[in-house]
Amino acid sequence: MTFPEKLNKAVARNNSLLCIGLDPDQDKLPAGVRTRDNPVLYFNQQIIDATADLVCAYKPNFAFFGSLGEAGWPTLKATLEHIPASIPVILDAKVGDIGSTAEHYARMFLDELGADALTVNPYMGQDAVEPFLKRREKGIFLLCLTSNKGADDFEKQHLEDGPLYQRVARKAREWSPAGNCGLVVGATQPEAIQDIRALVPDRPLLVPGVGAQGGDLETAVASGQDACGGGILINASRAVLYAAADANFAAAARQVADQLRQQINACRTSSD
């Protein structure tokens, strides 16, 4: 099954466009979790158990595992193994390097860790993206327009034919006729989401920045959904993971996730 097929099935089964970002920060874990053998793994497992019927994908953030040092790899691997096989995993590592190196990142994230999709930085151009694109059963999300302040520095700078991020969107369409190439578009930029959707009517958009980063959910979904009221993944991380700091953290995470899921669905012009 390809990534788009797996994603569409999860969207339909859970009636959800919510993606939960697994950014487990040791410093923010509930006190009761910190005494466990592997606090980060236990926390992730509890969050996954509490939300797996509410999401269309999980997005583990590699940096939050890497910063654990030697424990990072086994913790990430065990976290991924705990995610039900029906829910696609988008590994967020924002990789980008020349072809021979990118091939090693593909082995690392797609083969060794078995992720279904990967976030990729477009700066170095087509040959840095190709080793991921050529794995047609996998998905990639190219960074296009991000939700941070620094997006002004380069992403929004104007080229002869429009801002840089729009060129990235056009290249995503050009490089991947098969459609396994989506885009990362921050929720804090609703007017831009509309422009990008016009450029790539049929590509999935991964939209972080709702919640902790202050994006407007309603505008993001209204601007970013495709013609069928789908094609957009709304990512929430901190707002779900740290919904409560006590022993009820998993139940609280479930409640926030379900609210978000329903809020997103209420903004769709039609749901699956």
Added chain:
Amino acid sequence: MTFPEKLNKAVARNNSLLCIGLDPDQDKLPAGVRTRDNPVLYFNQQIIDATADLVCAYKPNFAFFGSLGEAGWPTLKATLEHIPASIPVILDAKVGDIGSTAEHYARMFLDELGADALTVNPYMGQDAVEPFLKRREKGIFLLCLTSNKGADDFEKQHLEDGPLYQRVARKAREWSPAGNCGLVVGATQPEAIQDIRALVPDRPLLVPGVGAQGGDLETAVASGQDACGGGILINASRAVLYAAADANFAAAARQVADQLRQQINACRTSSD
């Protein structure tokens, strides 16, 4: 000691501007190495032992360790521990993410692995770079103009005030008055190296693409050296690592590395 100080000392001690990229590809290791307990670690140790008096830095490429799976982290850690303390380590991972995530990459690569410097992708702008810049004792190298074909897709595209890569160079200068921010500039673009050097007279340039990628060494050094005949690190990876495929691989690597070191020095207008 800050990264620039450590680098300058290594440059002077070894009279070298050569940086060896540690991109240990399992498929390319000499047959005799493959039967070792940890072939990649053994290979790296032999290369380091054979070249540590000829280089100004080592640049391990994270992808080539990550693709080893669970063995990746301990192999990378042990490789770094084998590098003499006097030789700076530039970890090549081309990271770039929002501030809170970048902070975790800083912990991973600079604290847990103890690298002296890190390569960083500028696409997401200043706040994605700041968590590294603020560690004043460490160095970063921002991707500016790379040596691959895909550099045409975005890096060389024209903004109102010149190509994107030149804006990256100006931002590197603006963001880091302390000078711990250098640039990655491919050796295959000699005319551009000159432009970049004019924009950042006092920043170190990390120049890959000599050898396997076909860059012209003489032009690169002539265009990229600073006013003192330094400030440029010429990186070679495959040309050194795989100089021979037999039991003499380390001696062959040493020979190629020393030739390169001398060729580079012959191109400098003055040497330290």
